[in-house]
Amino acid sequence: MSSVPHTSTSPSITTPPTPDTADKSGSGTPQGDRWHSRLRDIGFWADHAAIIGLVLLVIVFTALNPVFLTLGNIQSILVASSILMILTVGQAFVILSDGIDLSVASTMTLGVIAFGLVFSQGGGLLLSMLAAIVAAGLIGFLNGILVAKGKITDFIVTLGSLSVASGLALVLSDGKPISVFSVDLINFSTHGLLIFGFPFIVAAVVAILAHVVLFRTRFGTHLFATGGSKEAAQATGISTARIKIAVYTISGSLAGIAAIMLIARVGAAEPAANTTFLLNSVAAVVLGGISLTGGKGNIFGPIVGALLLTVLTNGLTLMNVSQFYQPLAVGVVVILAALLSRFQK
């Protein structure tokens, strides 16, 4: 079967990732091409930038700090990366359709405040969660309508809604954090199955569903067609406007789910800007090898990209590097990945 590159789960650290020729058969390189010749091909490195970068970081941090590769730390990295993973999946859908969602992080903030308001009114956990997803999903839907029907550039629409959503969050909360105390939420963020915390399990389920939608449904194919060539998609009768509205609504709703997980982690609904989440979601998608012009990529890459960025932050923190260096490190990694992606096949 093609398009199951994910079966290469967690490649061991000492050997280079096994060449997953399964999805490449019949394309590109001639048959009988051995892995050592592929290693000399820069396109191979570009195609697998995220996983290679992750392995390198793990090696470096393990060598520098013995705490890094302990079970407890791995556990906390997985949990810490889960919010970013969910936002990244949404961002990946939008970028695959040849758009960009600059509003994901502030949409999440609005979801957080919607949750907090309903919860503080005694609305209960379920209703509060629903409020977060609906509020965030609505922002996404409006983004989609403006891009598809208003025919405004994605960049401008979501730049506007970035400001609108974070402004709304400030207005609704009066700029103050709302404390959210729920035993269920605390259990959710502190427990799990084996070494996998519940937040990571949620992120993994979201990622698997996203993969199924992208590669096993008509919608997924139409999404790739819309991002790859809007004209060709329209020529076959695909409504690219509907695809656009759908991807932004998906991105918004996922930001709502991320909002719930953020509250579970923080224990309060804060109208914070969360800009790092925006930058990191775009960065994870770029690291994951999704073309910024759309139509090309998968979900596995961005997920690994999100994990890589979390590992980077975690490792730097373990080594007592000042927090001020973290954005700098993320920036360098992203630019390197972008440079490498120019050599993609």
Added chain:
Amino acid sequence: MTTTITGPIIDVRDVSLSFGNVKALQNVNLTLAPGEITAIVGDNGAGKSTLVRCISGIHRPQSGSIHFDGEETHFRSPEDAREKGIETVHQNLALVDDLTVWQNLFLNRELTRGIGPIRFLDRKAMRQQADRMVSTLAVNVPAVKSKVRRLSGGQRQAVSICRAAGFSSKLVIMDEPTAALGVQETAKVEQLIRKLRDEGHPVLLISHNFSQVMRLSDQVWVMRAGRCVAGRRTTDTTGDEIVALITGSREQ
């Protein structure tokens, strides 16, 4: 596939269309016979494309009527026309580069399986059917699993034609099908177009290439300044006569 009626597959009667002051089409009359390749020739701006766009549902004529397969058409959109069996092969090779050959062949016609509203792509069936469709082509297309990006211009056009012909189409419109191709590839695509006709698909060919029109078509209509000025059986005419009709140095 083949039509049961003996009348024309397309019958354009007195069609006129203006864009503001520009009379793009003026009382155009022409017919397309089933099982034939019909060519429309004319200078740039003669109205060929506008007429084709009326037939394929992009424009609606302001007066006159178009009968398709014996019935008057009221296409609301190109999708509408496609559903009735009118397929268009575009000159700009409208395929999605980063999808595979089989995905392009089945784009927006995907086969699915599942229960109720939860449906998943039936990739195996599509690949097998795509294999069958492609294997009938005269042009060598690599495995249907390969990305379209890796195909040559001729192979892409072959895939486009395959897509147009593969879905029980009653009329295939080809708008400059070889404009972007080299000499050898043009020859192969021409072979495909003939094959299409031999299988019973009527073809409407728009081309600037006179020798191609003379080689391929059974019937030629000449358009000039928004009018259809002449119609000839290809066997009864010469390239020189067609050129004279196009430029207007010779009337009817």
